[in-house]
Amino acid sequence: MAKIDPRTEIKEFLSSRRARITPERAGLPAYGGNRRVEGLRREEVALLAGVSVDYYVRLERGSLTGASDGVLDALAAALQLDEAERDHLFHLARQPRAPGGPRAVTVRPALQQVLDAITDAPAWICNGRYDVLAVNHLARALYSPVLAGPRRPANTARFVYLDPGAAKAFFVDYDRIACDVAAKLRMEAGRDPHDEELIALVGELSARSELFRQRWASQDVRLHRSGRKRLHHPVVGRLDLDVESMEMPAEPGLLMNIYTAPAGTATADGLALLASWAAGLGHPRLGRRQGQSGSP
Incomplete structure (x- = not known):
């Protein structure tokens, strides 16, 4: 693994959390018997989070930069994230743009x-x-x-x-x-x-x-x-x-x-x-x- 790509991390995390929630679990009607996606559709997540479909699609494609705390909280609620998952979502959105210093390998x-x-x-x-x-x-x-x-x-x-x-x-x-x-x-x-x-x-x-x-x-x-x-x-x-x-x-x-x-x-x-x-x-x-x- 040469690097950890933040956009890929965001995309895979959000899509995996979306896939595990059924419309019934989210309190939404499940129209039609043959859904082509596992879990919620993108437009359903957008509805639950109170954002436009286009905006949610951009978020799930890895563009969390600039998303407000309110949007992230709404997204966490829509995807029914637990505490660790919510923290992870915020970490993904607020990642440092450049490497920090080396991590300690000894203690004082x-x-x-x-x-x-x-x-x-x-x-x-x-x-x-x-x-x-x-x-x-x-x-x-x-x-x-x-x-x-x-x-x-x-x-x-x-x-x-x-x-x-x-x-x-x-x-x-x-x-x-x-x-x-x-x-x-x-x-x-x-x-x-x-x-x-x-x-x-x-x-x-x-x-x-x-x-x-x-x-x-x-x-x-x-x-x-x-x-x-x-x-x-x-x-x-x-x-x-x-x-x-x-x-x-x-x-x-x-x-x-x-x-x-x-x-x-x-x-x-x-x-x-x-x-x-x-x-x-x-x-x-x-x-x-x-x-x-x-x-x-």
Whole structure:
């Protein structure tokens, strides 16, 4: 993948969202028994959004530049977009015209100190490309299958799609994880289509994984949210973890993830066992291999 073309992204996203909504779901009469399009027609979306058909056609052809917030909100309502999809629509309409600076592949020492101060829960920092940039001792132990390879920064998306055997053994809900990873990468591409390392990652995954090509083509998007992650650790077994994923305002594009479990549960006992195992690992901190440029 040489680049992410914004106009193509807009066209495919809007047409895919339009295709999934039936007239009945939109509250419109379905005239005729043989509709030639799947989902709504363009003129039906225009009617629901309160814009002219010609204007909507221009929007769906990739010309979102200049569309007002009111028009985008109306379009989101007409297409019944969820929160992530609405955000993605606005990202597509407000994309930067030129590439920004390179994304960080390291974290400040003070942030590593914060991670190290969290002693009872796995905690780690990643970017929107799923590069694992910093971990505490428990996260290093928990994510040992993801971190097993020599490539740095380790990348969860590569692990999920390019090492599916290990990933399926580690992630109990592998299918959901695979969907979420592709959808969050798609969301990241909407934020910054000029991110060269993201473009390279998507190209690599597309070339090497049929499953990723399918998930990427779905045009689905997801927000990074708190929730539940079920893992099968090779040493301590099944862990059902509560995940808090927090954006870092002082470090745009970075996320801190903390995994916990209620006291008295089997998973809490598993984390205690994991801590004992981690104490004997003695692994070095994450970082670039000698001579590595920092590309994922």
